[in-house]
Amino acid sequence: xxxxxxxxxxxxxxxxxxxxxxxxxxxxxxxxxxxxxxxxxxxxxxxxxxxxxxxxxxxxxxxxxxxxxxxxxxxxxxxxxxxxxxxxxxxxxxxxxxxxxxxxxxxxxxxxxxxxxxxxxxxxxxxxxxxxxxxxxxxxxxxxxxxxxxxxxxxxxxxxxxxxxxxxxxxxxxxxxxxxxxxxxxxxxxxxxxxxxxxxxxxxxxxxxxxxxxxxxxxxxxxxxxxxxxxxxxxxxxxxxxxxxxxxxxxxxxxxxxxxxxxxxxxxxxxxxxxxxxxxxxxxxxxxxxxxxxxxxxxxxxxxxxxxxxxxxxxxxxxxxxxxxxxxxxxxxxxxxxxxxxxxxxxxxxxxxxxxxxxxxxxxxxxxxxxxxxxxxxxxxxxxxxxxxxxxxxxxxxxxxxxxxxxxxxxxxxxxxxxxxxxxxxxxxxxxxxxxxxxxxxxxxxxxxxxxx
Amino acid sequence: xxxxxxxxxxxxxxxxxxxxxxxxxxxxxxxxxxxxxxxxxxxxxxxxxxxxxxxxxxxxxxxxxxxxxxxxxxxxxxxxxxxxxxxxxxxxxxxxxxxxxxxxxxxxxxxxxxxxxxxxxxxxxxxxxxxxxxxxxxxxxxxxxxxxxxxxxxxxxxxxxxxxxxxxxxxxxxxxxxxxxxxxxxxxxxxxxxxxxxxxxxxxxxxxxxxxxxxxxxxxxxxxxxxxxxxxxxxxxxxxxxxxxxxxxxxxxxxxxxxxxxxxxxxxxxxxxxxxxxxxxxxxxxxxxxxxxxxxxxxxxxxxxxxxxxxxxxxxxxxxxxxxxxxxxxxxxxxxxxxxxxxxxxxxxxxxxxxxxxxxxxxxxxxxxxxxxxxxxxxxxxxxxxxxxxxxxxxxxxxxxxxxxxxxxxxxxxxxxxxxxxxxxxxxxxxxxxxxxxxxxxxxxxxxxxxxxxxxxxxxxxxxxxxxxxxxx
Numbered sequence: 001x002x003x004x005x006x007x008x009x010x011x012x013x014x015x016x017x018x019x020x021x022x023x024x025x026x027x028x029x030x031x032x033x034x035x036x037x038x039x040x041x042x043x044x045x046x047x048x049x050x051x052x053x054x055x056x057x058x059x060x061x062x063x064x065x066x067x068x069x070x071x072x073x074x075x076x077x078x079x080x081x082x083x084x085x086x087x088x089x090x091x092x093x094x095x096x097x098x099x100x101x102x103x104x105x106x107x108x109x110x111x112x113x114x115x116x117x118x119x120x121x122x123x124x125x126x127x128x129x130x131x132x133x134x135x136x137x138x139x140x141x142x143x144x145x146x147x148x149x150x151x152x153x154x155x156x157x158x159x160x161x162x163x164x165x166x167x168x169x170x171x172x173x174x175x176x177x178x179x180x181x182x183x184x185x186x187x188x189x190x191x192x193x194x195x196x197x198x199x200x201x202x203x204x205x206x207x208x209x210x211x212x213x214x215x216x217x218x219x220x221x222x223x224x225x226x227x228x229x230x231x232x233x234x235x236x237x238x239x240x241x242x243x244x245x246x247x248x249x250x251x252x253x254x255x256x257x258x259x260x261x262x263x264x265x266x267x268x269x270x271x272x273x274x275x276x277x278x279x280x281x282x283x284x285x286x287x288x289x290x291x292x293x294x295x296x297x298x299x300x301x302x303x304x305x306x307x308x309x310x311x312x313x314x315x316x317x318x319x320x321x322x323x324x325x326x327x328x329x330x331x332x333x334x335x336x337x338x339x340x341x342x343x344x345x346x347x348x349x350x351x352x353x354x355x356x357x358x359x360x361x362x363x364x365x366x367x368x369x370x371x372x373x374x375x376x377x378x379x380x381x382x383x384x385x386x387x388x389x390x391x392x393x394x395x396x397x398x399x400x401x402x403x404x405x406x407x408x409x410x411x412x413x414x415x416x417x418x419x420x421x422x423x424x425x426x427x428x429x430x431x432x433x434x435x436x437x438x439x440x441x442x443x444x445x446x447x448x449x450x451x452x453x
Numbered sequence: 454x455x456x457x458x459x460x461x462x463x464x465x466x467x468x469x470x471x472x473x474x475x476x477x478x479x480x481x482x483x484x485x486x487x488x489x490x491x492x493x494x495x496x497x498x499x500x501x502x503x504x505x506x507x508x509x510x511x512x513x514x515x516x517x518x519x520x521x522x523x524x525x526x527x528x529x530x531x532x533x534x535x536x537x538x539x540x541x542x543x544x545x546x547x548x549x550x551x552x553x554x555x556x557x558x559x560x561x562x563x564x565x566x567x568x569x570x571x572x573x574x575x576x577x578x579x580x581x582x583x584x585x586x587x588x589x590x591x592x593x594x595x596x597x598x599x600x601x602x603x604x605x606x607x608x609x610x611x612x613x614x615x616x617x618x619x620x621x622x623x624x625x626x627x628x629x630x631x632x633x634x635x636x637x638x639x640x641x642x643x644x645x646x647x648x649x650x651x652x653x654x655x656x657x658x659x660x661x662x663x664x665x666x667x668x669x670x671x672x673x674x675x676x677x678x679x680x681x682x683x684x685x686x687x688x689x690x691x692x693x694x695x696x697x698x699x700x701x702x703x704x705x706x707x708x709x710x711x712x713x714x715x716x717x718x719x720x721x722x723x724x725x726x727x728x729x730x731x732x733x734x735x736x737x738x739x740x741x742x743x744x745x746x747x748x749x750x751x752x753x754x755x756x757x758x759x760x761x762x763x764x765x766x767x768x769x770x771x772x773x774x775x776x777x778x779x780x781x782x783x784x785x786x787x788x789x790x791x792x793x794x795x796x797x798x799x800x801x802x803x804x805x806x807x808x809x810x811x812x813x814x815x816x817x818x819x820x821x822x823x824x825x826x827x828x829x830x831x832x833x834x835x836x837x838x839x840x841x842x843x844x845x846x847x848x849x850x851x852x853x854x855x856x857x858x859x860x861x862x863x864x865x866x867x868x869x870x871x872x873x874x875x876x877x878x879x880x881x882x883x884x885x886x887x888x889x890x891x892x893x894x895x896x897x898x899x900x901x902x903x904x905x906x907x908x909x910x911x912x913x914x915x916x917x918x919x920x921x922x923x924x925x926x
Contacts, residue, residue, distance in 0.1 A: 010731060070454065071727050097589035098455050101735030102832075145739075177814060177829040179730070181740040181796050210811075222808040224729045411921065416826040418919035421743035440922055448924040 001254045002130035003049050003239070004123060005063040005137045006154065009147025010072045011172050012139040013065055014224065017076045018232035019139075019239075020061045022387060023050050024086045026240055032350060032385040042384055045241040045251045051086060052129050059086045062130065064122045065093035066154070068100050068111055068146045092126060094119055100145025104186040105429035107149020108193075115150075116157055123158065135166030135199075135256040137239075143174035143183035148190040152197075159197040166256040169198045170235065173205045173405060182422050184413035189431070191406075192439035195446060199256075200264045202272045203402055204231050208308040215311050218281045233387060234274045237394040242347055242380035252380065262345045262378040263398045265371065268449045269342050271402045275302050276394040277310050290391045292348075292356035299346075299393050300360045306339035306401045319365040340453045341366050341399035343376045350391035353381040361395075368453050403450045410443050454492040455591035455724060457734070458583045459523045460611055463564075463604025465629050466596040467525055467532045468706060471541055472714035473596075474521050476841075478544070480718060483841045484726070490516045493725045497522050498544075499586050519544055522586065524579045526611065528553040528568055528603045548582065551575055557602025561643040562883035562890075564606020565650075570885075576611060577618060584619065591724070592623040592734045594717065595655075599647050600631030600640035609650035616654050623735055625720075626655045627713060630785065630859070632664040633866070639876050641866035646890065648863070649897040656738045658749050659716065660856065662785040666709040672781070673708075673757055687758070687842055715840065716752055716784065719848035722802050722836045730807065732800055732834025740832035741796045741852045747904060750798075750850040751789060753782040756843065770805065770845060774813035777849040778821065785859055792855035793912045794823045796830040803845030805835060822912055854909035860902050867895060 007016035027046040030039030051059035061080070065088060067073050073095045081087045094115065100107040127133050136158050140147035151169075158167055171190070174183045194201055209230050213222045217230070241251040244258055252258045264270050277299045278290060298310045305317035317337050344366075348356055364373040386392050416422065417436060427433070461470030481494050490500040495512060498519040521544040527533050530552050536542065537550075551572055557564040584590050593615050597608030615624050628651065631640040651658050723732040742748045755776040756769075777799070780788045801810065810833050823830050840846050870876065871891065880886050 069731075069733065071731065075727065098591055099731075099733045099735065101733060102739045103735075175811070177811075177818075177831060179831075179833060180736075181827065181830050181832050210808075214808075220808075221806040223806050227807075411918070412829070414921055415919050419743075419826045421826055422739075424745050425739055425742075441924075444922045444924045 001049070001132040001134035002062055003134050003137050003256060004126045004130065005050070005061065005139065006066065006123065006158075007063055008066045008138060008140040008151040008154065009144050010067065011141035011144065012147050012151065013067060013072050013076045015170075015172065015228045015231050016063060016065070016139050017080055018225075018228045019235050020050065020063065020080065020086060021083065022229075022232040022236040023240060024059070024083075026236060026387050028085070030384065032383050032390075041251070042241055042382075048131075049134070049239070049241070049255065052089075060089045061086060062126055063088060063092060064119070064126055066095070066119055066146075066150065068096045068107070068150065069098060070095045089126075092122055094122055100149055102143075102180045102182060102186070103145045103425055103429065104149040104152075104189045105426040105431040107145045107147075107151070108153045108189070109149075109429040109431060111146070112150050112153025116153070119154055120157055120161060127162075133165060134254040135168065136162070137168050137170065137256065139170045141172040141174065142187040142190040143180045144186065148186045152190050152193045155194060156197045166254070166260055167197070167199045168202060168256050168259065169194055169200070170202045170204070172231070173203060173409070175206045175210070176405075176408065179206075182425070184409050184416065185422065185426070185436075187409045188413045188439050188443060189436075192442040195270065195442055198270065199260050200270045200272055202274065202396075204234070204274065205308075205405055212279055212309050216279045216281075216309055218284070230279070233279075234276050234394065237276060237349060237386050237392060238274070238347060238396055240349075240382070240386065242349070242382040244378070244380050259345065259396070263343045263396060265343060265375070268446070269398055269453075271398065271406070271446070271450070273397055273399065273401050274394065275299065275308060275397070276392065277302070278389065278392065279309065282388070285388060292352065292391065295391060295393050296356060296358065296360060299395055303341065303344065303361075303395060303397060303399070304339055304366065305337070319363060339400050340368060341376065341397050342368055342371060342453060343378075343398045345378050345380065345396040347380045347394040347396070348391075349382045349384060349386040349393075350389060351383070351385070352391075353383055400450050400453055403447065406443070407447055410440065410447065414440060454496060455589045455734070456496050456522060456587035457592040457594060457721065457724070458580070458587070458590065459497070459521070459594045459596065460526065460580070460615075461523060462526045462595065462597040462608035462611060463601055464527060464529070464532050465598035465601070466604050466608065467527055467536065469596050469627070469629070469710045469713045470523065470525070471536055472707060472710040473717050474523070474541055474544055476711065476714045476718055478519070480841055484838055488516050490514055494519070496721070496725045521545055521549075522583055524549055524551070524576070524583055526551045526572075526576065526603075526607060528564065528607065529556040530554055549579065551579060557606055558879075559600075559637045559639050559643065560602045560879055560883070561606040561646040562880045562886040564602045564604075564608070565610045565646070566606075566883050566885040568603070568607050569610035572607075573614070577614060580614070580618065590619070590622050592625055593619070595624065595626045596713075597626070598629040598631070599644040600635050600637050602643065605643040605647035609647045609654070612650060612654045623738065624654070624656045625734070625737070626651060626658045627717065628658055628660055629713070630660055630662045630863070632662070632667075633862070635663075639870075639879070641863065641870055642876070642880065642891075644863055645867040645898055646894045648860075648901075649894040652746050652897055652901055655748060657742065659752050659850070660749055660785050660859065661713055661716075661752070662859070663709070665784050665786055666712055668781075669712060669757060670708045676758065712754065712784070716754060716848065718840065719754065719800055719802060719846060722838065723800060723834045726836050726838040728834065728836035730833060730835040732798070732832070732836075736832065737798065737850070741798055741850060743795055743827070743852070744904070746901060747795065747852065749856050750852055751787055751856055752784045753777050753849045753851070754784070755782050755847050757782070770809060771813060771816070773845065773847050774799075774817060777847050778817060785856070787853070787855035787859060789851045789853040789855045790820060792822070792853050792857070793909050794821055794827075794830060795852040795854070795908065796827060796832065797852070798832040798834070798850040800834045800836070800848040800850070801845065802836045802847075803839030803843065804837070805845050807835065810835070824908060825911060825914070854905045854912075857902060857905045857909060860898060860905070864895065864898050864902065871895070
């Protein structure tokens with residue numbers, strides 16, 4: 001089945017381009033698959049998911065590019081075309097001349113409704129080109145104006161137009177300091193609205209990825225491209241073909257649907273986070289050897305100690321029955337050392353995947369009391385090496401791990417809202433103080449739910 | 454790509470404006486070697502085929518004749534005539550000019566009320582024409598001085614016109630404030646009367662003090678002629694370098710005006726060129742103006758020059774960030790470090806990565822005070838094209854309570870005259886000018902000072918976190 005990707009704003013478009021590049025690169029190497037037939041099957045499955053084969057023979061991404069200003073889109077399309085291995089459809093972009101100016105309300109109230117029809121036309125065309133539509137995958141940041149505001153609006157439109165399709169939103173959370181000053185407002189408005197219309201929200205934090213770049217990848221001068229590449233790598237490792245059960249000979253049919261059914265079992269809990277291992281610079285990779293038990297032991301501890309990468313893991317943290325104590329509101333981090341999960345999806349790729357013992361992730365102690373571990377934990381496997389890594393494991397979790405950053409975003413936005421700073425910029429476009437309050441309420445509810453998991 | 458229109462009013466506005474056009478041409482010539490009329494050029498220039506004298510040149514085609522997207526207004530002929538005879542004459546045509554012969558006599562009321570009424574239609578007409586040449590007009594840049602009559606009076610009148618006629622288009626005003634020992638005796642009146650208009654009708658104001666410009670020019674000259682070994686300054690790298698795109702002779706004030714022109718170049722760089730973190734013009738007000746009236750953004754520019762011998766570039770990069778917060782580099786007399794930041798923008802040009810930005814913000818943060826609800830009040834932009842002669846540059850815009858002393862001093866100077874009713878009759882003789890204009894202007898300024906003062910008083914106080922919403926479990 002095929003996924004239609006919608007890339008919104010500067011961030012969404014740049015990450016999208018890296019994602020398609022990573023997927024294309026991965027599919028073109030068959031390392032780890034023994035027979036020619038297997039290689040072809042993998043490549044064909046990936047192709048069906050993400051690319052449309054044009055008559056020229058060049059794969060064209062099943063993607064719609066949207067931005068309110070032309071610079072990033074033209075750059076993105078040009079970079080893709082230059083690769084010679086894939087491209088974006090010549091007509092599958094929509095841009096305007098003037099950006100949303102970091103104003104969520106401008107994207108949501110002005111640009112969204114104004115350009116709804118044009119954007120949905122593009123999406124429809126892309127959807128009609130799919131033999132079987134798995135769903136939509138949107139990518140955007142929550143900080144800016146176009147990605148966040150317009151992205152939220154378009155997600156709502158997709159929900160209305162395609163009520164039975166899966167909707168996965170990949171969102172990038174801004175650096176906690178300084179990209180956009182009103183980023184916390186924009187984030188609160190985006191997340192609260194997405195929570196109503198999206199099936200699942202897959203979160204990347206710039207701060208975390210930045211740390212991965214500096215500490216694991218050893219990059220000295222980290223650029224946005226480096227950050228985006230890591231995000232693309234992580235996303236690719238989830239979205240590329242894999243077998244959903246040990247006896248399968250067929251790749252998962254619907255990557256979005258399978259992801260949702262493994263991870264999102266309750267509408268109150270739809271924040272997903274990603275961890276992967278190993279992750280290192282190309283030069284170190286050449287000299288490294290990995291064994292599944294070591295990788296999975298690290299990954300498991302990353303999960304329960306809520307570490308986003310394999311360096312600096314707190315090995316003291318043990319899985320334990322969580323006790324949501326009272327009076328911890330406002331600062332859940334202090335009390336929550338153990339990261340309780342609702343559900344986990346482990347994706348293993350590479351050599352000897354079937355010998356890997358994943359029992360450590362199936363312990364009932366890791367999960368909430370109301371969802372049995374057999375349901376809460378799923379594994380996908382693929383023997384193919386993923387993007388040069390001989391073995392790699394990715395864990396998608398619906399857990400408490402985003403609680404702390406979410407709480408911090410809401411807290412900062414709330415402090416600002418208390419003085420009503422910047423609110424006039426939003427009311428100008430029709431977002432009232434009431435709307436702000438509703439959004440705060442929605443997210444406080446989410447925080448509360450996850451806290452008491 | 455969006456376009457902007459520069460409206461230069463009065464002697465100061467036109468002189469600064471011309472330096473801007475000159476340096477903008479130099480910058481584009483430096484980047485655009487093939488002579489193609491590209492998106493970047495189109496933001497401030499039209500490409501006109503002079504043979505057919507009509508039509509907008511097609512993007513991507515050859516440059517035939519560049520015309521500035523500008524409206525030039527002065528109520529004397531001197532400066533504008535000089536422009537028309539000078540090397541920049543090619544970039545303006547006579548339809549872009551509005552002049553009179555008699556001047557405003559350093560009287561805000563004459564500029565605002567008399568000339569405003571007389572030239573209203575003509576100004577609107579010219580603005581409309583300039584706007585029609587744009588396919589997406591984003592911003593008006595008004596350049597004027599606060600002390601004289603035309604710049605302050607007519608300049609703020611134009612600002613009101615822009616708000617009425619183009620409410621959707623942003624209005625960024627560059628205002629040059631007079632020195633304390635200004636030779637125009639009525640400059641405090643003119644400035645305070647203009648202040649009220651700026652506070653009510655501009656989206657952002659970039660205040661610049663004449664004296665600060667003088668100080669910076671002196672400092673650069675001192676460096677350049679100090680004769681110290683190793684202190685050789687690259688000629689084209691100082692921000693007072695007058696080597697423009699077309700002119701070569703330097704005139705008095707050019708050095709000072711170049712600083713302001715550079716400020717505008719850096720401010721618009723992200724809108725003209727690409728970068729890994731674009732900062733559009735409409736993001737400036739959105740991020741830096743938390744309350745509608747508090748839109749005065751104190752600018753600082755670094756580096757002021759580049760030494761000719763290139764060593765330890767990374768340390769120099771960090772020095773650039775440090776300098777941007779020092780008192781010496783502010784374009785008004787102010788000390789942002791010892792006042793309270795409401796918000797701060799860093800607009801970086803050249804080969805600078807996001808990690809450099811982050812490192813420097815982390816490094817500088819402990820020495821700066823931010824208002825309690827905006828502890829992370831940083832807005833950053835990265836533009837890959839550096840200014841001519843530099844490897845990188847930084848423009849910092851601070852919404853900071855350090856503007857207050859400047860405002861207080863302005864008010865004091867105003868009150869000294871006003872208490873004695875000195876020169877008041879010159880103003881009250883003008884049609885439509887009443888004493889109420891003065892009292893309203895001064896009370897607007899007083900309340901502006903009060904608003905900054907209130908925020909400044911929260912400095913250093915650990916604000917209690919606002920109690921969060923409670924969710925019933």
